Amino acid sequence: MKAQQNTAAPQIKAPTGSVSLATTEPAISFSRVSVTYGKTTALRDFSLRVQPGETIAMLGPSGSGKSTALSALAGFVRPSSGRIQLFERDITNLPPARRGIGVVPQAYALFPHMKIEDNVAFGLRARRTPRTETAERVAECLELVGMSAYAKRLPRELSGGQQQRAAIARALAIAPKVLLLDEPLSALDAQLRAAMLVELAALKHRLPDTTMVYVTHDQTEALALADRIVLLRDAQLHALGTPEELWATPETQFTAQFLGGANLLRGIVKHLESDVAEVEVAPSVTLQAVATPAVGVGSIVDLAVRPHAATIHDLGDTDTHAARVTTAMWRGTSTRVTVALSDVPDSLLDVDILGRCEWAADHAVGIRFQTPSGVAIAVDGAP
Structure with a gap:
């Protein structure tokens, strides 16, 4: 079910004792x-600085x-080496509950026996936030994610998308400086994924x-x-x-293929002017490309x-350029x-x-490329 639209979304107030975001140091290091x-080795020599208010997507295959x-x-896991800082405070060995980070896990992890309002209030109650402030913040967070009408329901009475919004409200209730989302849309169907992305x-x-x-x-x-x-x-x-x-x-073949599913055609740069290269992929096929x-x-x-x-x-x-169809799949x-x-040996090109x-199959067609047709990426070890 689509979330209710908020034309004037509430601004979540920081709880007592929280740290101001008005700072220039990185939020995460x-x-x-x-x-x-x-x-x-699950993670190797990883370094990254994330600025306050920035949204980072951690993207990659399984x-x-x-x-x-x-x-x-x-x-949730302790590094074997290295250091993690949150606003220049070393949190490498700090327990999760003392980091002040909001987490939305992949499976939402709502307490099945608690009403949604109690799920959202859980972190606040664990911090012994005053009852009146807890009630106010629960109401603010539920309104923010369009879930005010579902406060009295149990998780099993909600759709997958509604459970996800409830999990986000729970994470936001403690007014975290950092919000982590671990593949939050992976359990949803295609239509609901698109709606939740909005x-x-x-x-x-x-x-x-x-x-x-945001991990995805x-x-x-x-x-x-x-x-x-x-x-x-x-x-x-x-x-x-x-x-x-x-x-x-x-700048790498993997990046080009993972982001956008690029085809790779091996060639040699014959001419370069500014950042535009002429790439010969066959004696009779020369294409223009953006040069890295x-x-x-x-x-x-x-x-x-x-x-x-x-x-x-x-x-x-x-x-x-002459070509022959190998497959056609309607999507x-x-x-x-x-x-x-036809003029490029061992070439297979996906065209949408x-x-x-x-x-x-085997139908003869002509292929026309845009100008520039793509990006020229150097082959490792090649001159």
């Missing part, structure tokens, strides 16, 4: 943090270390002083919510930047071409067509076409 379990980093920040974006704007760390494996969530994206791979920090930076100019800093004339590169950056036409149309709003470029388009 990881300094070379590693987490190991026996011979397994096993990349993103949830481990969040768990270390929350205090709700979370609105919540971010209503709480401009709250630093948020879904690039859409990261691109929609984050001020910066932390991309992890193999338990290490792989890339860091704004969504626009990582999308427009990815490590690229120069003569560089062997992977040309990252996203599926929307090419279109399919009739064979022989102007400015097209509702678009069709993902995979083609093999709006609407439903059906081509039989």
